[in-house]
Amino acid sequence: MTAAIEIREIVKTFGGATALDRCSLTITAGCVTGIIGPNGAGKTTLLDVLCGLVPPDSGQVLFRGVPITGLPPHAVAARGIVRTFQIVRDLAGLTVLETLLLAPGDQIGETILGALFRRGAVEAQERTRAVRARALLDRIGLWRLADAPAASLSGGQRKLLDLARALMLDPAVLCLDEPAAGVSPPLLDEIIGLIRDLRAAGLTLIIVEHDMHLVREVCDHVHVLAQGRPLVSGTFAEVTADPRVVEAYLGLAA
Ligand SMILES: Nc1ncnc2c1ncn2[C@@H]1O[C@H](COP(=O)(O)OP(=O)(O)OP(=O)(O)O)[C@@H](O)[C@H]1O
Ligand SMILES: [Mg+2]
Structure with missing residues (x-):
């Protein structure tokens, strides 16, 4: 099992509140890793740090063994x-x-010089992007809405479109923050099928999710976060059978 990402002792505070508290965990390459835990456990902050949106106070993120801590989002995406x-x-x-x-992506036509002198390459790339976009919209069942305003989509359709937008960037690691939230059952099946196909294609996936049906269906490994650090890690069956996990959820509801 190869580590795609190692998160080491990450601390992130907001004012007086500690969102991540010396959080360390490993994401295995080619697997679907679920990050679950009560509201406010630090799940979204973990993705924010991982993807460069939020700089950590301390700690390190390594991607394929190379530190990427503190890089801006576009550099992490690249x-x-x-x-x-x-x-x-x-x-x-x-x-x-x-x-x-x-x-956004690695578009040749982004600079004026590129646009002037590499027209053929730009056009070829645009055709490739158009083909890829069409294939993705077909796959997520939104092709017939291709010319509709994106703002007119339902919450679930927006989630699918955001997923397709991420896939346009041809990622090696795809992080999904609550892909099932607000999604109707038929669309949820669509998302589950897509995640399985992406895993089969060799992607590494990290899924932050409250929907335990999705987590059970797709995750090879689950980290339960509580108060800014992993509490329990294992398979879905292992972590959900752990009394500390039940307590962490109930403790918050109390
Ligand atoms: N930009 C911010 N400013 C201040 N506090 C923040 C900020 N972002 C997160 N926090 C705080 O950090 C803690 C962790 O928040 P985070 O959004 O990471 O939790 P979460 O596990 O994603 O929760 P949820 O399941 O509700 O999405 C919370 O106490 C939250 O209030
Ligand atoms: Mg969140």
């Missing part, structure tokens, strides 16, 4: 770690298809 969001952001008036075509 190395192959891409994420989706718990709440899908403002869709900026774009259509469904445009949302995918304009997903």
Whole structure:
């Protein structure tokens, strides 16, 4: 089992609140790792640190053995770690298809010189992107809505579109923040099928999720976070049978 990502002793505080408390865990390459835990446990903050959105106070993130701590999000994405969001952001008036075509990435045509002197390459790349976007929209059942405003999509469809946007970047590691939240049962099956296919294609996936059906169906390994650090790790069956996990959830509800 090869480690894709090692998170070492990460501390992140917001004002007086500790979101991550010397958090250490390993993400195995080619596996689906679930991160579960009560509200406020630090799950989203962990993804934020991993993807460069939030600098940690201390600690290290290693990707394939190389430190990436403190790199900005675009640099982390360029190395192959891409994420989706718990709440899908403002869709900026774009259509469904445009949302995918304009997903930031390694676009040759981005600089003026590139646009002037490498027109052939730019056009070839744009065709490739268009083919990829169409294939993704087909796969997630949104092709017939390609020209609809992205903002007109349902919550679940937005989640799928955000996932497709992340896949346009051709990631090695895909981090999903609550992919099942607000998703209807048929769309949830779609997402579960997609995650399985991505795993079969060799992707490493990290899934932060409250929906235990999804976690049980797709995760090879689960870390339970509580108060900013892993409490229990193991298979879904192992962690859900652990009394400390039940207590962590109930403790919060009390
Ligand atoms: N930008 C921020 N400013 C201040 N406090 C924050 C910020 N982001 C997170 N926190 C705090 O850090 C802690 C962990 O938050 P985080 O969003 O990572 O939890 P979570 O496990 O994702 O929770 P949920 O399951 O509700 O999404 C919480 O106490 C939260 O209030
Ligand atoms: Mg969260």
